[in-house]
């Protein structure tokens with residue numbers, strides 16, 4: 443079990459989808475233009491299938507392989523997407539702690555969202571090796587980058603975010619987690635393996651319509667920080683209450699990176715040298 447609830451994943455999905463970097467989403471879809479019909483999109487850490495929904499309708503008719511270790515989430519993904527617009531779908535219950543080559547058989551594109559901040563450097567290295575071997579590209583969206591900024595300040599914001607980021611680096615079942623470093627580490631490792639890597643910013647933006655998600659995020663942060671025991675509990679509780687009281691009045695931005703790593707062979711056949719657009723960094727290119 444992963445501990446991720448369907449309710450939480452459903453709540454964040456609209457915010458996730460509007461946060462995605464549109465330029466990178468488009469370039470990821472372009473990669474499929476030249477992929478044979480019997481090639482797969484493999485969504486690792488699929489949850490209930492949010493990435494599939496984020497790429498619809500453009501991926502209608504494609505073959506999907508949904509991979510997760512949590513049987514409840516995989517069952518939910520299967521209920522929602524067993525049949526989809528003429529495409530085929532497979533559902534594999536597998537632990538990414540043990541990445542196997544057959545996970546990626548006939549893969550054209552491997553996708554993930556909100557996964558790599560939970561992952562270790564060893565997993566990213568192993569994945570890059572496997573994807574290079576099978577010539578598949580990676581489109582990894584929504585990797586938390588460690589930046590949380592509210593429109594109205596609380597004196598403890600910086601301390602809480604720093605302690606939360608430390609918590610994010612703890613082991614989540616896949617070894618020491620990359621946490622806020624996941625985007626840059628994906629970039630570095632996949633470049634080392636010869637991929638052409640681009641990064642784009644994909645911040646969550648909570649407004650007054652997202653008060654429920656915002657409140658759950660604050661509660662989750664406070665719980666995680668409480669576990670670290672590095673902050674005065676009274677200060678943390680004051681922060682939590684004060685932030686919760688303002689979810690309707692204060693906006694919040696939570697930074698993420700989307701990463702597209704184009705496999706060397708794919709790059710040659712697609713000649714994808716797109717102009718990615720705003721908020722984009724890639725290889726030697728610097729972030730806007």
Ligand SMILES: C[S@@+](CC[C@H](N)C(=O)[O-])C[C@H]1O[C@@H](n2cnc3c(N)ncnc32)[C@H](O)[C@@H]1O
Pocket residue numbers: 443444446451458486487488489490491492493509510511512515536537538539554555556557560615616
């Ligand atoms: C934050 S959720 C994101 C789910 C989905 N991609 C989305 O965007 O809604 C992280 C997902 O990674 C999966 N996951 C975590 N550790 C895993 C592991 N060791 N092997 C396979 N899946 C894992 C969880 O079960 C969960 O579905």
